[in-house]
Amino acid sequence: MYVAISLDIDPDANSAVEGRHDALSSPIEYGEIRVDACKKGLQKILELLEKYDIDATLFYEARTAQMLVADGMDLPKLSERHEIACHSLKHEDFLGKVSGIPMEKKSIEESIDKAKEILVKIFEREIKGFRAPYTRINRTVVKVLEQLGFQYDSSETVTLGTGWAGKPYPLEAFDSSLMELALPSFRDAKGKKMSSYLWAIFEGRRIFSEYIDAVVQARDIAKQGLFVFSIHPWHLYVDCRGNQFGKNQARKNLENLESIFSQLKQILGIHILRQNEYLEAWLEEKDSN
């Protein structure tokens, strides 16, 4: 089985807001966008990835990337070994689920196109992958991604085991041939549903070994499949309401994350790689059959 570590690099404790397309940092009453915790968390995670020699996939919200660069971070250098992918322009609520104002095709197109342009300018790299804010996509978003030349989306969550073995699939449900690299969901030892987003660790609700157990279990179900982990860098230092974690919790979060990276490296029969790398190899193999 293959494992990908992906980061959604977006504003601290971001939240969709009624009446506007873009997201704000919580508490939204302040009307602010903050990236302090994101910056700290991203620096730490990139250090850990280096330490464990892991290539990851970085889904950058374009606005956050701009703010981090303006804040003195050398993102192109820090991201060199990783895949650069897109996580929208300003964390738009495309479907209008919270904003109450679903976006028209034209404005979705403008915002994703602009996001891509900003990321290409900063990183001078090709952008192939997309993850939607709140992992919410629909037919319009998928069509736009296809038109803008994206190769894959990674927003859907699918249950591992019941007919899905972690393989890429075309988004036929949206009349599209865009490939999907879905996020897995699965059951913990007690049968409770779990996702591969690590937020539950950072909120003190789960421990690292539960994720390692999940990978070991998935290894047999998803033999040539991909198990995608996802992390919000800010979540190491603030909770989803925007409150700073105490020193102890922040230290625990880092330890938990480091344990995941170090244990993943030791599990037999898994290979950690970037999402684009996995997809390319998979497509090649499919072509040769």
Ligand SMILES: [Zn+2]
């Ligand atoms: Zn996000």
